[in-house]
Amino acid sequence: MVDPGLVRLSLAEAADLIQRREVSPVELLDAVLARIAAVDPRLNAFTTLVPVDEARDAARAAEREIAAGRYRGPLHGIPAGVKDLIDTAGLRTTYGSGMFRDHVPATDGAVPERLRAAGAIIVGKTATHEFGRGVTTNNYFFGPTLNPWNLDHVPGGSSGGAAAATAALLGPLHVGTDGGGSIRVPAAFCGVVGLKPTLGLISNRGHTGGGDSSFSVPGPLGRTVGLRIGTCADVLRPQPEAAVRAALQATLGRLGALGARLVEVRLPHHDLVLPSVLAMFALEGEVALEARLGDRPRVFSPEVARLRAAMRVPDAAGWVSAQRDRQLVGRDYAAAFAEVDALVLPAVPFTAPRLDSDETRLAALCTAYTGAANLAGLPAVALPAGTSGGLPIGMQIVAPGGGDGLALRIARALEKTAAEHRVHPPPDGG
Template sequence: MIELDEKVINWDIDKLSEAIRSRNISPIEVTKKVLNRIHVVNAKLNAYITVLDEHALAAAKKAESEIMRGEIRGPLHGIPIGLKDFIFTKDIRTTMGSSIYKDFYPSYDASVVTRLHQAGAIMIGKLNTHEFAYGTTGDSSYFGPVRNPHNLAKITGGSSSGSGAAVASQLCYASLGTDTGGSIRIPSAFCGIVGMKPTYGRVSKWGGYPLCQSLDHIGPMTRTVKDNAIVLNAIAGYDAKDESSVNRKNESFTEAMNDGVKGTVIGIPTSFYFDDLQDGIREEIEKVIQLYKELGAEIRYINIEGMEDISQAFQTVLRSEAYATHKLHIKNHSHEWNGEVKSRLQQGESVKAHDYIQALEIKKQAILQFNQIFEEVDAIMTPVTSIYPTNLHEREIEVNGAKKHIFSILNRLTGPTNLTGLPSISVPFKASGGELPNGFQLIGKAFGESDLYRIAYAYEQEIGI
């Protein structure tokens, strides 16, 4: 096997996997390199809560032995991956970013963890998160805020804050996050990586700590589009333990990736998603639209009715179900909370039953409307957020001359797809002028992840990210 250099840290999964399968690179040496980097860099970022040195090295030794015997499990075999500390890992501390669970050791693995083990991936650590995943800034955890690798004074976005920062700063080759209102896509955009919220039911959420059962998703966060599809290949599939899991025939999300976008119809909403954008974001999205035109895609402007009502319905369901999840925690552990997180959760107590029922009816109508739209377009493109990363703990910001609370806007453009359950991928755009990262969002029809990967990959290949 060849001696490793520091460049291996920057390789994507696709390239590293080939080198490991060819026995040119040892997964043990790769794992040591990543662990060494974590111990140097994590003090600045605070991406990891728990680093699994012994566990990871033991798994790497096992992977190497299997590979040397020709027992190749797949493209994740021997690849170090991080897990949001919201996903249960047997006999490994899982904190939810909270003092309440600071010493909690689950007795079982989440289904996605089992699937990663079966794929031969190496669990290298548990990643920081906004407390109980109830926040889109990523700077309110019992274990301290996560810092953006591109500017340590800025937020990563949340709640999968550590997952975004770790992938962006080469502290793992991929991570898993959870997404209830944008918690994969927002930190992916703010950290300049790729994040997929799959279709509701595509990936089992069993063993992920619940926030809002009807909105929760688990998905991959990676440095490239192809890597993202590789990880989704490993974690997707039916799980009888998850009542929301959908039993579908397995498919390869990388199979059609090279098919290009010629003739693909991309819908651009004429309102809501493009309202009140911070300076620079609209211009970057226009560049993305122009590039897709040059690649042969058809751009079609579309009207999505009732988006304000859909957005409000999402917030109603979120507040109601989150409070139901944490009512007893608030009662029994009143003084062990971050004050802001606790206060926001308590807002759900005032949601009336008829408001919740009305929100569910709006959800049904929204799904019907989006299904009709996808009879005319292959994907919908929007910004991920309307702003760039803000300062840590900054809550009131100014957008186009108006002051707004950050929690009222960060998940405004991502939350509707949690309500409808449609797949949505965050893709970093190549920002100019040294700006902080951000990204665009591609929304697809139910179980249309392969199309989203194909469309995203065409952009990524063209700009060379």
């Protein structure tokens, strides 16, 4: 009999129980698959699911290995979802596009390859925008993904399927990608934890939309994570909603109560972040997209067609200017990290917008606070920081390059002072 309570286990809790053989990989998988079958037809977090028998075979193999003393580590026997921008061998990978509706890669990208080597059980491909271009996960070809906190609102994007699946308890681990906030924005909107790793820490091989990008990275989303703290008024443009500002102050207060020293720092070139991100995404994204499409007919969704029309691909002078601005932003952060160990900032200025919100306008607003970490190649963790109007508020912790562990430790310390990561959406989406 399926134990529905197993879906509430965090990744760390599930891994511990599997290692001690108190829960089997098959039991956990069956609970996750039952939850997906019950919830996802309405939520639409997955584009493709692995056949049940195939997933169960993998879970049984993991169970046998663990029983024989061949435990591979904390991902062994863990069900995992992979964003539909990352190639998975033998499993449909659409890149969110009707042009690739029937595409089945022959080989894994780097992340699925490593997941399988670690013993994880891939259960499906999570929804994304067409080629990752958007911040809502309203997909023209496969339908919109809904925010499990309120089904009339977006989950964010472009890793919206991963964030919605995590929040709705459709598995303890989902992998997204982040080229300007695409992990952190949906993590904030869905009230889960998402890590954008240091640039170069995780391979982009097999990631359409980021494989040739100098600022996009893959990373995980989950329900939990386990000094001198800076904040910066320069970043808070546009002004955050009052509830987001209050949540920022509350988060800083909790860190102060833990003994952190709070320091205001300057990031004087923050206004260069958004135009630089957009310029680089326009050029690098178009180059990568043309390489992926080859001689296929160009049949884009209306949303992506509008975004492409609105993008201004820089000429050589514009590209040089964007690279110069990127260096200025990077130097600002290097100077800030000479004064503080990490920065705490809102992930986005507001809670999740409604499904009918304007995609083009939201793309800039949702990148305003997150894009700098991509430009500077820095690790950043988004984590829940309360709710407003029944929707989650998200903060982010930005650390120096290579400081992924530091960012996660600060996030874990915050988790221990409150219970936001234990609060789940209502079963009916509000």
